[in-house]
Amino acid sequence: MIVRQALVFLSDQTAGFLGNRLVRAYYHVWLASLVVFGPLLQFYVNPRVIFANRRNYFHVRLVDSAWSWTVLLAGGYLLLLAYLSSGSLLTTLRHLSRLAVGTGVRVLCSRTFSWIEDVTGCCFQPTPEGLLLLESLGDRASCVGQGHLWLGYQVSGEAFLLTYASLVLAEELSAFQPYLRRRLPAGAPLRLVYLLAAAFLLLWNALLLVSVVFFHRYSQKMAAAGFAQLCWHLTYRRWYLCRWSPSRPAHDLFPRGPPRRDPAGRRCVCGAATAGGDVTWESVTETLLSRE
Incomplete structure (x- = not known):
């Protein structure tokens, strides 16, 4: 009983934080600040700490497989x-397809970084x-094949991967708050998976900070973060708002709620829109409101 209460409390509080309008609007700014100002910490930390070693456990086991x-x-x-x-099932697959798009973006960017190098x-x-x-020896394959060293501009794959994975996770997890507000089924399995995903989101932020402090050059990290922010913006903030897309998180998931009244005392029909009505978008519950 105590464990379940703790699970409900933690998941509710986490959902409230990640679903907050300010967090959703400025989380990408927080990640950008980590990349821009994080390298300044190298003057205040011990360069011999375990995280400065590329072979530390978290770097070897988690960074390379962060997207998985x-x-x-x-x-x-x-x-x-x-x-x-x-x-x-079709709606579920449609929302899952955003992860397939993200995988394609990751592969495409990895090949782009290799081409740049x-x-x-x-x-x-x-x-x-x-x-x-x-x-x-003017090409990379022949150079490396003969045992030599190829040096080119390397966009930080770690910074890109951790930034992009954090942005995607934050977007997807933000849908849990309106889900709970609708009082839909929220059993222990869903809450547990949600908390695990939120814990990994926190871990990706920490590993991103470690990466920008100890590894790669400043311009390489900035370029990687720029690529990640651009890919996130073009998908979640542009393409997913279009009709023919995998759709944004929480779109078309929740049933129409009962009629309720807005602060002005007028009747609101949730999730519906009439041809000549006054239609507004309620960002908290991701719902269209049509005032009759």
Whole structure:
């Protein structure tokens, strides 16, 4: 009983925070500030701490597989949330397709970063005196194949992955607040998966800070964060608002609520819109309000 009460309390408080309008509006600014100002912490931390080593446990086990963890947890959460609220398999698959789009974005950006490194790099041969430029080897494959070193501009894949995964998780988890406000079924499995996903969101933020403090050059981290923010903006803030898209989180999930009155005393029909009515969008519950 105590465990269930704790689970309900933690999930409710987390949903209230992640569903807050200010958090949803400015979370990307918070991530940008981590990347912009985080490197300043390198002057105040011990460079010998365990997190400064690329072979530390969190970096080896979690950073490289951050997107897999994100898809696993967000997928489980979306599967339960979408099906319990809509009861439709097609609607559930439509919302899950956002994760497929995110996977495609991740793969496309990874190949773009590799291409940038190819076109901006040169082949070098390590020598006791330093690096010797090998102009005869002009492509990366032949350079690396002969045991030499290819050096080009590397966009930080870690900063991109952690920033993009954090943005996607924050967007998806924000739908739990209006779900709870509708008093839809919220059993222990859904709440537990939600809290696990929220815990990994916090972990991605922490690992992003560690990455920008200890690894890569400043411009490489800035470029990676810029790519991540652009991909998130073009999908969640642009494309997903269109009719022919996987749709934004919480869209078309919740049943129409009972008629209620707005502060002006007029009758509001939730989720419906008449042809000549005064239609407004209520951002808290993700609902269209039509005043008759």
